[in-house]
Amino acid sequence: MAYRPDIDGLRAVSVILVVGFHTFPEVFRGGYIGVDIFFVISGCLITSIIWLDLNFNKFNIINFYSKRIVRIFPALLAVLIFCLIFGWYLLLPNEYELLGRHIAAGSGFLSNIIYLNEVGYFDINSAMKPLLHLWSLGVEEQFYIFWPILLIIVWHRRWKWLLVIIFLVVGSFLLNIYYSFANPSFDFYSPLTRLWELLIGAFIGVWNQKNGGFLSFPRLERRIGVKFFENYQNFVISFFTLIGIFLMTLSVLYLTGDTRYPSWYALMPVLGAAFLLVLPKNSAGSKVLSHKGLVFLGKISYPLYLWHWPLLCFFRIVKGDQLGAGIKCIIIFASISLAYITYKLVEIPIQKNNQTGKTATLLLVAMTLVGSLGFYVAFEKGLINRPAIRDIVEMESALLSPQHFIKSDGSCDNTLQQPTLFPNVCIKNSNSPKIMIAGDSHAIALFGGIRNGKINESAVLYAGNGCLPLLNYVIQDNLVSRSWCLDYAANVLNTIDKMPSVEKVYLSTRGPVYFSGEGYGIEGKNKLSISRVNGNDNLSQEERFYLGYSSFIKQLIAKKIKVILITEIPELGEEPKNCIAKRPIFFFKKEASSCVQNKQDVLARKAKYFEIIERIKADNPDLDVYHGMNTFCDDISCYGKGSDGLWYWDDDHLSLVGSTKLLNDVLYKKSK
Structure with a gap:
């Protein structure tokens, strides 16, 4: 699949909204929709890659998972190791125990399941959970596990791919509506109720591969003529651009942290992202998203997403009260800096390594070790014998x-x-x-x-x-x-x-x-x-x-x-x-x-x-x-x-x- 800078631009919009919501929620009231935009993008890109390989009869599921590991593990390992080390010196026993549990869950991409089980009367303030944001990574990785297998079955049995996606989208969306009332926490964290968002992107990805672009309709072009088709296409592109921007802007301004979400409301950012994602690369909207500044942020969006929340949480934990605007701006700058360093010195060198299989194996071993360390920290109740906190524990059980x-x-x-x-x-x-x-x-x-x-x-x-x-x-x-x-x-x-x-x-x-x-x-x-x-x-x-x-x-x-x-x-x-x-x-x-x-x-x-x-x-x-x-x-x-x-x-x-x-x-x- 050819590189599209506008998709990196859309990633940048996503991470700006999420970071904005976490730092200045009074301004970015509905900024959490950035995660939903990420889901649509991920569904589109992953499905496009798989479908293209299936088309050329060269899809290998082991190779697919190896590439996913090489793409996802390096930055995540850096953040998890940082949290382990920083927590050792910073956190009190109950805090470090909880962090260890979340590191173990994050290393196995089960964070969304763990956080769902933690929701309840005894749940601590989410702002004090440095790895809470990994819930979305858990949803994505769980999607990556089952979706390639289903696509292989659809391809080889020649099922109607469109009907399969529509069936899954409708089923997942209906579950989302039901659980938004029956169990809002399950609705938020479950891959079953979030699946439809990824599959909206998957639909775009398959359509693009089969038709050479979402707005490419060869039969319609032959029927009405090139000139009329170009006018029709330009109108649709403008309409999609305006609707996409409108829906995403409305989501940010209208939705709040108190909104029952995702429910029906997630349709706004998901469809908004979808409308922008289908724009051809020569359209005005695509060119705006391809701006160098947005593309830069898009390239580091994954490590930036990983870094910003732990930094915010650790600062809140240490300071003991709300953070001022100045400190928040410093944290944003530090997050961008760490994200760029991670991208340049960790992600790129590892991804350029030609030995994908061997690299993936080493990364898998490293992730297993880090997850095991997290489990050990949790099992040992936050390592209460750490020298830095031993005297504190003796005073305050x-x-x-x-x-x-x-x-x-x-x-x-x-x-x-x-x-x-x-x-x-x-x-x-x-x-x-x-x-x-x-x-x-x-x-x-x-x-x-x-x-x-x-x-x-x-x-x-x-x-x-x-x-x-x-x-x-x-x-x-x-x-x-x-x-x-x-x-x-x-x-x-x-x-x-x-x-x-x-x-x-x-x-x-x-x-x-x-x-x-x-x-x-x-x-x-x-x-x-x-x-x-x-x-x-x-x-x-x-x-x-x-x-x-x-x-x-x-x-x-x-x-x-x-x-x-x-x-x-x-x-x-x-x-x-x-x-x-x-x-x-x-x-x-x-x-x-x-x-x-x-x-x-x-x-x-x-x-x-x-x-x-x-x-x-x-x-x-x-x-x-x-x-x-x-x-x-x-x-x-x-x-x-x-x-x-x-x-x-x-x-x-x-x-x-x-x-x-x-x-x-x-x-x-x-x-x-």
Whole structure:
């Protein structure tokens, strides 16, 4: 396939949009569509190469994969090795452990699958994941694995290639629409729901190979004459150019980070890219895209995409707060510089090597080694014995991966006669538990002190991540009901029936975040809401919270169970690692946060929540209420740490130290 500088120009547009969105999202509001443009380009180029080789009967799948390795691995290896080394000196144990897991996933092009499985209540801020952007590389490489094989089958069996592509595009697009409502995270990360974007490019690639260009219609030219055909063609070229520019511009200006994406909205950038991709090389649009500056950025677009996000993340992690415009510009310049160096000194020398097979083998071995190192870092919990962080870990155990972030261990299966599947969690430490801890992920965090033996109680945990124990109501995320929450309250009641030894139930959940539409501090706004399971009662979110919770507690008490409601602890509003003065290295002089909040401010933002709790208490006189603030606040302030260490492991979940502290107060001091 002949080199097309305009495609490099379109690559440049893609990477400009992505980098712009990641650095200045207030300007490049929908800049993430750059990834969709990359998908269309990749689908077109790869399919063109394969189809051309099939045409000349010289396609070799081993050779194809070898060339892909030589093209993709060098820059990726450079970035992964950089992250491993930089993380060693920079990151705290829990951060380095997560990075190791992501390096292992990135080396196997499974990042999109890993990130999909990490999405949830305990997921950390995406801005703190240096390799998050590799999800798109995972989608592309998964496409490269199956697509050549399918094309070989289509070619040799002489299937109608157009019908095959249309069938796959329609199927993938319909899956995308369905999952945009049923499971938005799956829709975003899954290769099945992104396949149609790559296949739009594949359609262009095959058409070009079969017809000598997308806008080449020999039969039409013969039928209407050369002159009329040229006029028709010029009109179509102008139309395609304007529509392509319009759709891509509209995407950037109209879409935002809150848009349910990809869904229908991805049609805009995908079709916009497709319209520009089919332009002949002598058209005005193609000439603009062939500008030297754009072509230069297009040639380094792949390493630039790889470098910019880790640099942004590492700077955010070290600085501990938002980056200013000046630092962002420095990062962009550094990313372009590193991308050019990678392109010149790594990519070109390796790709010019004539021994493709041998080079690919060596690169594959190198990638396996790097992936293994990443796995080892994750397995060893972020290498807590690194000299640079050993003393920090000794002071702050909360900086390790949370020991209470757990899934069911099978201990409840025989009693319940079925497994409890994540995001729901059931664990018991005794065949005859005396107490139950129930609720959302705050209940899981609270159970940490018992599970780790800090508190000696026979207990069972039955929790639902992101679920409230509501009767007749369910938690929704972006107007989609969390399926695992639908029967959560009923499952808690059923578990109590099957564990008659339980005498007390301690309820621990978040509060206002479910009905107010926003969290505190770094959480910002959310898309959580409470909906009636059947129909709509036209009640406010607060009223649904009250009715669902109170009804559930009433049924618990009716079982002659003592119920203790632990009100929401004060959210920290920031990462607890900001509360320590030490980090392996600092690029910025920054005082540690005091992790102290004014108690009156906490009470003010939870005022509506406490009013609801009082109504629930009035409905259920036998209910005991323990205010979580009593453990972490005095008369003036609320605290995130004490002489025993950090009490939180993220902005609102308790650490092992914090859970032990709260359990001691709730179980033994019994103050209200």
